Amino acid sequence: MTQNRLARLLNLVPYLVARPEGVPIAELAADFGVDADQIQSDLTMLWMCGLPGYGPGDLIDIAFDADEVRVLFAAGMDRPVRLAAHEALALSVALRVLADTPGVGDRAAIASALDKLAAAAGEIPADVTVRDTVTDPQAERYAALVASGHAARITYYSASRDTTSERVVDPIEVVAADGHAYLRAWCRTAGEIRQFRIDRIDACSELDEPSEPLRLTNQPAPTAFLASELPRIQLLLGPGAKTVTDAYPCDEIVGEPDGRRRVTMRVRDLDWARRFVLGLGGDAEVLAPAELRDAVRQTAGAALARYQPA
Amino acid sequence: MSNDRTERLVNLVLCLLSSRRFQTSTRIARTVPGYEHNHDDKKAHDAFQRKFERDKAELRRIGIPLQSGIDYLGDGEPGYRIARSDFELPQIEFTDAEAAAVAAAARLWQQPELQSGSSDALRKLRAAGIDVESHAAASPVKSLPGAEAALAPFLEAVASRRTVVFDYFGPRDGAAQQRRIQPWGCAAWRGRWYVAGYDLDREAQRCFRLSRISGKVRLTGPEGAFTIPEGVDVLAFASAADDRQLPSRATVLVRPKRAWGVRRRADQIGPRTPEGDQACFSYTDTAATAAWLASFGADVLVTDPPELVKETIACLQALADDKETP
Numbered sequence: 001m002t003q004n005r006l007a008r009l010l011n012l013v014p015y016l017v018a019r020p021e022g023v024p025i026a027e028l029a030a031d032f033g034v035d036a037d038q039i040q041s042d043l044t045m046l047w048m049c050g051l052p053g054y055g056p057g058d059l060i061d062i063a064f065d066a067d068e069v070r071v072l073f074a075a076g077m078d079r080p081v082r083l084a085a086h087e088a089l090a091l092s093v094a095l096r097v098l099a100d101t102p103g104v105g106d107r108a109a110i111a112s113a114l115d116k117l118a119a120a121a122g123e124i125p126a127d128v129t130v131r132d133t134v135t136d137p138q139a140e141r142y143a144a145l146v147a148s149g150h151a152a153r154i155t156y157y158s159a160s161r162d163t164t165s166e167r168v169v170d171p172i173e174v175v176a177a178d179g180h181a182y183l184r185a186w187c188r189t190a191g192e193i194r195q196f197r198i199d200r201i202d203a204c205s206e207l208d209e210p211s212e213p214l215r216l217t218n219q220p221a222p223t224a225f226l227a228s229e230l231p232r233i234q235l236l237l238g239p240g241a242k243t244v245t246d247a248y249p250c251d252e253i254v255g256e257p258d259g260r261r262r263v264t265m266r267v268r269d270l271d272w273a274r275r276f277v278l279g280l281g282g283d284a285e286v287l288a289p290a291e292l293r294d295a296v297r298q299t300a301g302a303a304l305a306r307y308q309p310a
Numbered sequence: 311m312s313n314d315r316t317e318r319l320v321n322l323v324l325c326l327l328s329s330r331r332f333q334t335s336t337r338i339a340r341t342v343p344g345y346e347h348n349h350d351d352k353k354a355h356d357a358f359q360r361k362f363e364r365d366k367a368e369l370r371r372i373g374i375p376l377q378s379g380i381d382y383l384g385d386g387e388p389g390y391r392i393a394r395s396d397f398e399l400p401q402i403e404f405t406d407a408e409a410a411a412v413a414a415a416a417r418l419w420q421q422p423e424l425q426s427g428s429s430d431a432l433r434k435l436r437a438a439g440i441d442v443e444s445h446a447a448a449s450p451v452k453s454l455p456g457a458e459a460a461l462a463p464f465l466e467a468v469a470s471r472r473t474v475v476f477d478y479f480g481p482r483d484g485a486a487q488q489r490r491i492q493p494w495g496c497a498a499w500r501g502r503w504y505v506a507g508y509d510l511d512r513e514a515q516r517c518f519r520l521s522r523i524s525g526k527v528r529l530t531g532p533e534g535a536f537t538i539p540e541g542v543d544v545l546a547f548a549s550a551a552d553d554r555q556l557p558s559r560a561t562v563l564v565r566p567k568r569a570w571g572v573r574r575r576a577d578q579i580g581p582r583t584p585e586g587d588q589a590c591f592s593y594t595d596t597a598a599t600a601a602w603l604a605s606f607g608a609d610v611l612v613t614d615p616p617e618l619v620k621e622t623i624a625c626l627q628a629l630a631d632d633k634e635t636p
Contacts, residue, residue: 004311004372005311005316006311006316006319006320006368006372007372007430007433008433009316009320010320010323010372011433011434011437012437014437014438015436015437018437018438018439019439031433031436032433033429045313045316045317045320046320048317049317049320049321049324050321050324051324051325051328052325052328052341052342054343075324075328076324076327076328077323077324077327078398079397079398079399079438080398080399080434080435080437080438081372081373081374081397081398081399081434082373082374082396082397082398082399082400082434083373083399083431083434084371084372084373084430085373085469086423086427086462086465086466086469087373087427087428087430087431087434088431089427089465089469090419090423090424090425090427090428090431091412091415091416091427091428091431092415093424093465094415094416094418094419094424094428094455095411095412095415097415097418097453097455097498098411098414098415098418098453100498101451101453102451103449103450103451104414104449104451104452104453105407105410105411105414105447105449106407106410106411108407109405109407109408109410109411110408110411112405112408113404113408113409113411113412113415116402116403116404116408117412119400119402120399120400120402122396125468125469125470126465126468126469126495126496127495128465128495128496128497128498129495129497129498129543129544129545130497130498131497131498131499131545132499132500133453133455133498133500133501134501135500139451143450143451144450146450146451147450157570157571157574159571162568162569162570162571162606163570164570164574173449173450173451173452174450174451174452175451175452175453175454176451176452176453176454176501177453177454177501178456178500178501178502179500179501179502180501202574245479253479255479255485255486275605276605277629278604278605278606278607278629279601279602279604279605280601281597281598281600281601281604281625281628281629282601282604282624282625282626282627282628282629282631283601283628296629297629297630297631299607299608299629300604300607300626300627300629300630301630302607302608303604303606303607303608303610303626304623304626304627304630305608306608306611307611307619307623307626
């Protein structure tokens with residue numbers, strides 16, 4: 001993110017004051033997130049600014065030797081500007097999120113960093129509470145597993161398949177998202193990186209061998225697992241099923257005149273979708289595909305038959 | 311921002327910072343390059359005053375507050391100064407662990423405004439010689455807080471006490487409805503963001519889930535438009551929906567080696583019957599439990615209590631019903 005130019009100019013002088021030994025132009029440019037030409041023109045502008053009088057001894061003086069920049073006269077700008085309200089808020093709210101996430105780091109250090117930031121900002125103008133970021137009490141145990149660097153054998157219940165299976169995984173990290181904690185790991189059985197919801201891991205034993213996640217790539221977060229090539233379904237949601245739009249990423253949501261919502265979303269596969277729709281308790285109607293509509297009806301019909309007296 | 315304006319603002323900052331005395335706008339206009347004009351030409355003078363007002367607002371936005379007051383040696387005209395103690399980042403030192411926490415915090419956001427707020431803050435720290443990023447440490451846990459786009463504008467509105475207008479898709483609304491509120495505070499609960507405040511149209515306290523906001527959040531009206539009541543607990547609003555009912559016991563029959571989800575939840579399994587294994591568990595919400603049991607189809611037969619049986623059958627009937635084909 002590039003900073004507003006005025007803010008950058010006001011930062012440049014104290015940055016150079018703090019580094020009296022000189023800084024190469026390329027390093028300055030990299031640190032300020034702009035190119036070398038921009039830094040050159042920033043320095044040229046600063047050179048023309050200074051204290052009232054604006055004579056040779058009043059203007060900011062900057063020396064360029066052998067491509068290194070040093071400030072000779074700072075015109076009183078020795079320290080950077082205090083953190084602005086939005087800057088202090090962005091960091092302090094983030095620290096509060098971290099403080100509420102188990103296993104994320106040193107709690108005491110997060111708390112004292114928060115105090116120091118508040119002091120540096122003058123005041124932090126909005127109070128934000130963060131609670132129950134992760135409701136699973138086991139999250140810390142899995143953070144310790146990741147930190148141990150060992151592989152593990154887990155028994156995992158997959159809600160979408162309604163099956164429990166045993167697998168050996170190479171843990172990568174614990175991800176806290178949507179109020180749940182997930183173990184992100186290379187699954188040796190599936191041969192790919194998977195996210196396991198921690199409250200669905202029924203058993204876990206640490207193995208005496210190192211965790212070697214084979215492909216540490218940028219895999220999507222658990223909330224973003226729906227890629228464009230997955231099957232698309234369309235549902236009509238009644239009042240009881242509307243929370244679906246909060247909990248699952250939807251491609252499109254349209255309010256219908258009768259108050260229902262027409263939702264288009266991508267699903268992992270149609271068998272997952274069948275279970276998903278069945279779990280909405282009759283508050284959802286499948287518009288497409290027909291195959292899914294039939295599967296839902298058939299499953300429900302077979303279950304109903306069990307309640308009819310023989 | 312034009313080059314001229316940037317240069318003028320740097321000079322204005324240096325000028326106001328260089329003296330402890332309040333400087334009148336007349337004096338500033340005569341001193342700082344870029345403000346010079348004919349003081350007696352009313353049009354030119356008005357233009358200068360507007361320019362000066364805009365410049366003051368810009369400085370405030372980037373965190374530089376101008377003090378105004380009357381200099382005791384002057385002629386009684388109010389003037390301006392920047393107090394060094396308001397302007398400068400105070401001396402600040404982080405331990406390695408604190409620096410690591412700040413570095414992790416700066417990387418947390420997915421919202422562009424919050425990302426740039428964090429990275430601008432880190433640049434100021436770096437200008438003071440504090441490089442928190444060099445202390446960034448790998449953590450076994452990654453936190454992904456809700457990425458609701460409305461969070462940044464609400465934080466800003468709470469901080470400046472400004473009214474906000476937005477479209478909200480409430481749980482019972484068929485279409486998004488416009489809301490006007492005075493926001494009191496934001497809270498994250500179970501990984502989701504909420505804002506609570508006073509709803510100007512409904513004339514009552516309300517809490518909103520940010521993920522249900524559709525479109526942009528607009529800040530309107532002046533700053534400082536309201537005061538936040540003492541002791542507001544946004545979190546209490548957010549979690550109020552989580553009412554506690556007394557638990558009931560369910561008894562179901564589960565087909566052999568099927569419906570593992572029910573088996574996991576059961577605290578008692580057995581005896582086995584020809585129709586399946588008997589499983590018992592506690593629940594509070596009849597409608598939600600019935601819907602969940604219905605999702606196992608013919609693998610689960612609910613036997614007790616009667617209201618749960620009835621509700622499950624109702625779910626299954628709704629699901630099996632022939633509905634109009636689009």
